Amino acid sequence: MAKRSVLGLFTEDQVDEAGDAMEALASAGYTTNEYEVLTGTPYPEGTFGEAEPKHKLFRWPLTGAACGFIVGLLLTAGSQLAFPLVTGGKPILSIPPMAIIMYEGTMLGAIVFTIIGIILESRLPRIFMGAYDKRISDGYIGVTVTTEEDRIPRAEEVLKQAGAGDITRGWESN
């Protein structure tokens, strides 16, 4: 069944009302996966009574660093063994210069994987915007509910009762 979303818009001064709307949605039987708050600025965590988001971001740089280190090792050791040219009487596998490139590889891997992790853990890219209002960028606070179409009218009612000014609907993916 296609999911539909609804957005209730609160003004910048209605922070408490937006929080009340989140509580009312929970009381009305909507799960935390079904509703969320949208803001144009980062508010302190828990401002709207939302739960602390769980993520595994810290695994990404470690994985990336390990991959980068391995690539750096293969690149340096592999290329020197493939073309074993003695330079200045030094060993073919000369550790200090290898360490430099392996270090850069490790850091590059960690950074690239962290970026990928940040984007994916942020649930991006998001193809279907669902119910959204451009006024959120101007300071309005949006409380959005994404659920089965038959549960949308009840969500609208809850948002209205909590004091939402405008209420808009939008489509989501299946």
Place this chain on the structure above:
Amino acid sequence: MQDHVQLSQTKINDDLLAGVLGMPKWWLPTVVFLVLVIFTGLGAYGYELNKGLGVSGLNRPVFWGFYITNFVFWIGISHAGIMISAILRLTQAEWRRPVTRAAEVMTIFALMAALSNIMFHVGRPWRLFWVYPYDFSRGIFMNIRSPFVWDPSAVMTYLIGSSLFVYVALIPDIAVVRDKATGRFAPKIYGVLCLGWRGTPRQWRLQAIAGILLSALVLPVFVSVHSIVSWDFAVAIGVEGWHSTIFAPYFIIGAIHSGVSAVAMIMALAVWLWKLDKYLRPDHFDAIGRLLIVVALTWFFFFFVEWIFALYTLEGPELALREFQVFQAPNKWLFLAFLLTAFFIPVPMWMFKRVRRSPMLMFLSTILVNVGMWLERFLIIIPGLARRQPLSFDWGTYNPSIIEILIVLETFAFVALGMLLFAKFFPIIPIFDMKEGMEVREEIKIGRRVVPASIRETP
């Protein structure tokens, strides 16, 4: 930060997107002028490509001249950009908010300019790909023992890392541009670029962690890049003045000195060009002025120690080089200008609060620093190669040709154009960071005084 103007979110959007959604009168003529300078420089480079490096002033024994000086200079500028942003983010310094974006973007364009100098410098730029493991068919691989392979690996790591860092921090602001842009294509393009950002608590939370985590990851890269650039010189045993173990930290602190100065310059330009005086307050200039005093003094300490190390050996060739650097024309005039502009004029100026709080005086003093730091790199590179040695076949000096001067000017125009184009398409001051700063600001009453305070939580 006592000096603060409280603004609504709408006002912040309007102010910080004025340059993106509109076009200031000066913008187009400036861009046209910079493009002309760039094309002149590229024309000169085309001439050099066609005729060979003989059209430059490079000749035995001075094979490293303006291009390498300029390479080291731009690497230095690139450093403080991300350094200042990363350290201020990690320490949660409140005055970072309007400064970080411009500093990070400057890093990217300065790194590109630095890399282009290498291309201008080498005689056969079409073989640049040989620094990468490419030539499998002939079984020839790059020589990883060479600093000229360490350099591209470090610089490319830094360029990729800092570009991604800027992009991730830009996503929420691109979403604001998406919501504010009009027309048929602009909202769609910005919509794709912001990846469908909506501003959920999860996204904001990860954005805050990203700032800290990426800062912590980029800082070690920043330290490694200029260390490796310094080793281009330091591992050369045959050149007095280059073969020094202190070069890595000395180069890094020199890079921070010139880079933080460049950030202060950009702050002053932003105040004048985009009328951002509500966001870049005298307090911000004061803060960066204080930071500059610390950085300049540390740099001078390393400069002094480098000289003591050199002189304390009492080795004839080393003493001859230092004498050549300091007492023989034209180097002696350049050395005097370097000391005055890099340290002895700006640092006493910054001791005065009135100077630190004035965008004009900070702009002038930081320009002086960058003139001085460019000369510093010149004085490290050229006299070392030009010094007359008993067994050398050629005794020569170095006179830069007009081709080199035009190409060096091109790099300055390139960085300026890059910054202007970026500011045309994206906000140069982080919108969400400014909004957060306004959101967490409160006035508290202590006794009979009301003082501004910031509420902060650690991400």
